[in-house]
Structures are given as structure tokens and as C-alpha cells.
Amino acid sequence: MKSHELGHDGEKFACDFLARQGYRILEANYRTRFGEVDVVAEERGMLCFVEIKTRTADGLEAFEAVDRRKQGRMVRVAQAYLVEKRGTVDVAARFDVLAVNRDVEGRFSGELLRDAFGI
DSSP states (O other): OOHHHHHHHHHHHHHHHHHHTTOEEEEEEEEETTEEEEEEEEETTEEEEEEEEEESSOHHHHHHTSOHHHHHHHHHHHHHHIIIIISOSOSOEEEEEEEEEEOTTSOEEEEEETTOSOO
């Protein structure tokens, strides 16, 4: 499986996974001039910006891939989203990371890290 196919299949699994966890998906692949966030969702009144990392190995590598630079981009995208969609940045929000793993038999699993980093 090519990496873009793995990523696409992983994102589809991720949206289903998040919905089962009680998230309401608002946007997928939200893009701005600052970058992209994979999923914008709401969970129990909290706006969540979710980065999805799909791997075929240990999920820890996926969490480590969201480094300071990526976090900074996510914050800028989130601010742009809030201004565009809510008219303010004064909204309760958090950043989550979802590690999606595909095993050798092609089955997906997910590990969610809520509030992965504060702003």
C-alpha cells in the first residue's frame, strides 16, 4: 500500500473512530494559508483540532511526529478557523492527536491523546 493510500484509509478510519468516541466531525482536512488540520470536531461542547498520524508500526512514533513546529502550525490554523467560522479566537478549544495503526493483516486501530499540547 502506498503512503498516500495508507493516509487516506487511516483518515477514513479516524473519522469513524472519533465519531464512536463521541466527537461530532465539523470539518475534515481544513486548509488555510498557514497549513492544514486533519479534523475539526466537537466533543462535549469543546472544539477539538485533531491531527491524525497513520502508521504501520508502534503508535508512539506517531505521537512524536507532532513536534513543536507542527504544533505551531496547528495553532495558527486553529486561530484562522476560529476567526473565519466563529468570528473570535475566544473559544474553548484543545488539540488532540490520534495515532492510527494498521497491522500486517490490514486492520486499523486507534489511540487517542486528548489535549496533546496546551496553548
